[in-house]
Each structure stands twice: as structure tokens, then as C-alpha cells.
Amino acid sequence: MKARVHITLKSGVLDPQGKAIEHSLADLGFAGVGDVRQGKYIELDLTETDPEKARADVTAMCEKLLANTVIENYVIDLDA
């Protein structure tokens, strides 16, 4: 089973990487680009086949290692 995790900064948390991209795009001549936010995307191969148990495992991984839950949100998607 494959898990895909999106980790994004909570709204209201300053995102310097996103701002840097925004300014670079403007410098390159791309008009009409508003807010840019950058997050992380992690793909994990799991041997677990039960979706409920896999989701519980990945949630624990996010809480303990992958995300800083003070400033970041995470979303977990599971593929069969």
C-alpha cells in the first residue's frame, strides 16, 4: 500500500520559501501570480494492507516525525 502525505504550513504562518518563489516568478516576468505557498510531499511504501491500520500508522509517523504540528498541517492519502 502506498501513502501520500502533504505537509503544508498552517495559514497565518509566514512562508519565506513561498515568498521567494513569488518574487522570482515576478522577476522572470510572470504576471498574475498571487500568493505562493510551498509544502512537502512524501510518498511511503507500506507493507501494511489494512487501510485503517495504515492510516493510523502514517498518522503516528506524521505526529512523531514528518510534520511539526505546531506550524504545519498534514493530509494523508492512501492508495491500494
Place this chain on the structure above:
Amino acid sequence: MKARVHITLKSGVLDPQGKAIEHSLADLGFAGVGDVRQGKYIELDLTETDPEKARADVTAMCEKLLANTVIENYVIDLDA
């Protein structure tokens, strides 16, 4: 219109960040985790409303700035 871009390393390109996550998860006692790959996830707010033009713009942004197309793939999703 909102664009969501996933940038991932091409298969075969070594992913040290993914490997570090893999080992840290094993150290934390998470069994059953196979390959881990880390990519980037970028959300852009666009003033462009025509989906075709927006996709062309974001493709140009990926080619010129967001992705290193020698070693990275990108996927663009557009929201109305």
C-alpha cells in the same frame, strides 16, 4: 484559479532526504515502511481564469524556475 504543483525526483535519482526519513522511521520503531521519496508541493494563486492558458503559464514556470527537469518530474493540477 489555484494551481497545485507536485515536484518529485525522477525514479533512479538518489533521494537522500527520503532515505533519511526511512531510517528515522525505522529508528522510531515503525516497521513495514519500504521506500520513502520526498518531493515538493507548491500552491499558486493565479489571476488567470482560462484553464488552458493557466496550465501553459504554470508549465513555463515549472520549466524555468520551479523544477530541475534534468532530475525532477512535475505534475500540475488546476482548481477553478
